[in-house]
Amino acid sequence: MADKKKKNLPPAAQRYQTFAKHREVKRPLLKNCIKAFLVGGFICFIGQIISTMYVYFFGFTEQTAGNPTVATLIFITMFLTGFGVYDRIGQFAGAGSAVPVTGFGNAVISSAIEHRAEGFILGVGGNMFKLAGPVIVYGVFSAFVIALIKTILIKWGGL
């Protein structure tokens, strides 16, 4: 698609594009991946510490410690986003800070902060889930589909 578009461009534009391509600063892909890996892994490490703490000091089993751990991580992200720390982490780590559940928390809270000036209902309320809403919708929907498949397999397939 992109190539086809390029061929239809006038020659001057094509020349410009090759010119620009040579002078473009290359993205450090491997470096970004390693950064994302390390920071994302560190966030999960913190999550594991919190989860273990819930197992050791509170009445949660490994099975049930997941929910409070997620809640705690999102709570911590809320503060980090509010104080502007998470933006810097995101700048540094990219997907490493967006893929864990903390990225979800950041998406909710940062848009709530951003649209505060537009009022509480149409601003904060309306825009809070602008980015996180699709995540919830497709998460719930895919969970529904998977549950349907599992139910069918168990009831009729005898799995």
Add this chain to the structure above:
Amino acid sequence: MGVLRFFVILALSMMLVGCGTDNNAVDTNEDIDYSMISSSSNSLDQSSANQAKEKLKKYEDITKIHAVSHSKKLLVAFEIKHHKRFQLAELNKKVQKKLDKEFPDLKVEVSTDKKLVLELKTLEEKIENQDISAKKLKKEVNRLIKLKKDKT
């Protein structure tokens, strides 16, 4: 460039260290952590729990066993070697089946949950030191079974 090289070396060395320790794991089962409960009082008889521990001792992957029994109920929790954790669910099923067969007149509950291991350990110590009554033990065992079945 220097930063990139640093990260590559760091990642590589992590990988090497992480994969290296698995291979020289010793195959002896001497370091298994379990202790028999020697309870003299009749109401807190733990002989079936001790029997279960004897049976599970033979499994090579198990590193820690704790078991407590009370009136037709037997609670067993164990830990396995870390690099075998992919087979955790499978082993759990196997052990449950085996113990069900060994103790047909008991209601056996097998768990690999860290919480159950911790709770059973403290319960074992209490029984050993005899600072728990039969009534309390029953309550505690029922609570742990409930905790084990809790999903959310």
